[in-house]
Amino acid sequence: MPLALLALAIGAFGIGTTEFVIMGLLPQVAEDFGISVPTAGLLTTGYALGVVVGAPLLAVLGTRIPRKRMLMLLMGLFVAGNLVTALAPTFGLVLTGRIIASLAHGAFFGIGAIVAADLVAPSRKAGAIALMFTGLTVANVVGVPLGTLVGQQIGWRVTFLLVAALGVIGLAGIAALVPGTPAADRAPGRTAGSVRRELAAFRNVQVVLAMLMTVLGFGGVFAAVTYIAPMMTGAAGYAEGSVTWLLVLFGLGMVAGNLVGGRYADRRLMPMLFVTLGSLAAVLAVFSFTAHDKVLAAITIPLIGALGFATVPPLQKRVLDQTGDAPTLASAVNIGAFNLGNALAAWLGGAVIAAGLGVTAPNWVGAAMAAAALALAVLSAALERRSSAVAGATAETPAGTPADRPAASPRVPVRT
Known part of the structure; x- marks a missing residue:
């Protein structure tokens, strides 16, 4: 297993943790800011809407920037958003931090899957992509429960500080272990014409x-x-x-x-x-x-x-x-x-x-x-x-031939 896949999985683990951990911390956030639980639920809504907006915009941007550099930029954005969430003095800024972190979500998984597949032989591409996404799955078994426990026992802000630290580890891993992919970055699919085809x-x-x-x-x-x-x-x-x-x-x-x-x-x-x-x-x-x-x-x-x-x-x-x-x-x-x-x-x-x-x-x-x-x-x-x-x-009825009338026999080519 290339170690670069581990770096991608760590990034996926951090993203999965920050997305889902808020579900168990809504009562603590609501109490801290003196708001209702449904209002605190906007932290889930805001994150999700950020992914909706960020996925296509940053995916298009990713067609113009080398993939390794783009992954590093996305992890940097993720770290910044979680730091804002952890340190925000008002609920509005907490929501802003969640949205900042969410912008990296969709593009990271889209571009990361391409990079993961490029790291292994063609016969192992699906396994490599699955290994990266394992980080997201494991986050819900390990990261989310531990983050919830930390948030309930120590404070929800500490949870997001720890998630930001995970992002730093993922960023460092990508920088050190993921190889540059100049050939892939110059591929015909990464052109303005390709974007038009994708939109079509x-x-x-x-x-x-x-x-x-x-x-x-x-x-x-x-x-x-x-x-x-x-x-x-x-x-x-x-x-x-x-x-x-x-x-x-x-x-x-x-x-x-x-x-x-x-x-x-x-x-x-x-x-x-x-x-x-x-x-x-x-x-x-x-x-x-x-x-x-x-x-x-x-x-x-x-x-x-x-x-x-x-x-x-x-x-x-x-x-x-x-x-x-x-x-x-x-x-x-x-x-x-x-x-x-x-x-x-x-x-x-x-x-x-x-x-x-x-x-x-x-x-x-x-x-x-x-x-x-x-x-x-x-x-x-x-x-x-x-x-x-x-x-x-349509395939059975030649063009211009009525459906209720037998079609003409095909011509037999003459060999010379």
């Missing part, structure tokens, strides 16, 4: 549908998980310190779901989406009831993580499959779509709590979003079948 991919209705599925499907997970701390302490009756190991259960579910989704996405992608999105909608609806019982809540939480992250590989692959030879920008935008769904879900979840519908009401929001994603998946598959049928009929 968004005229494909299947690309748009896939991204809408991403927004609604994974957003359903965040409607519930954003408010897991107040939900578990207020409805299930857990002590505040128990949120840490509940997040571990959620992270373990994520790891399992990601592995299963990645295994079956290449085999039967759309059936996989039907099953995962339908099951996710059902489990989120059930969580509205099981969230009131400690044992049942502890069983349901990892199921949400597993089903939610089982949708990630097929949704990402769906976008790549529909963009042909121009997948780079669409791939980065789809990472932003995941976070747009997170932002929408966090806002809607906070809105239903603020409306007095109860601390478990966000689960119904998540169930509705996942069900809507399932409906779009069914529509997408139906359109694809119809398109295939039309294409097949």
